[in-house]
Amino acid sequence: MLELAQVHSEPVPALVESIVAQSRDEKFVPFHFWSEWLRCAAESCDVHDKLLALAHGLQSHNVRTIEGQTLWTDLPTLPWAIREAMDTLADVQKPTSFVNIHTFFARCATDGLVDTAVWAAVLCRELLEDDKVEQKDVYIAALDAWIQHGGAALYNHGQPHHTTSPICRAAPGFLE
Incomplete structure (x- = not known):
């Protein structure tokens, strides 16, 4: 194939x-x-x-x-294949693959090919909310890839009221 x-x-x-x-x-x-x-x-x-x-x-x-x-x-x-990839390819026990797939998802988000920003949110939550996360250095490397390759997309290029990205949503009236 x-x-x-x-x-x-x-x-x-x-x-x-x-x-x-x-x-x-x-x-x-x-x-x-x-x-x-x-x-x-x-x-x-x-x-x-x-x-x-x-x-x-x-x-x-x-x-x-x-x-x-x-x-x-x-x-x-x-989108289904991306979801499946998070179960099969984003394995923190395989650090290179883990960072590479997150780098690619960040590139996809920046490119506008497909919205993958939710995976940055999932990555952040896993790292910040789970006290028992192993291999934090691998998570941090993947987050670094998101910031380098997808930071502007995650931040909506500095534009307010971005409602389509799960990472940028705010409560109604919060940004007004």
Whole structure:
């Protein structure tokens, strides 16, 4: 489906063409593609730019409808794959993968590809509210990645009254 070596070696247009061709087959499962896409992101930060370019390249193709969404324009099942990745790829016992996937989620939020800001909130809560968190240094490295790569998106680029991000919501009237 999608391998890290392939992402490293092939140009984005060739990857897009190959994936679009595969996705015309009714047996193609977008969730599996997104899971592999996220696995590549967790394995190496070196491919993050290319993975984002790949997703944007795919979005310009309307292949078919899946569960009421257009493949690829609507990025069907990507949010589900992201949720699943938090259970499978964001393992603090694998520090590099943990930091890489959070770095990629921060990049996705900043890029506007998909709203992943909730995972920054989850990360903060786990670190700040759980006294028994092990490997705090790994959590701090992941939070640092969020600040470096997604800080402006988390802070809504300094604009008030951001109501769509779970990280920036305030009680009604609080900011008025």
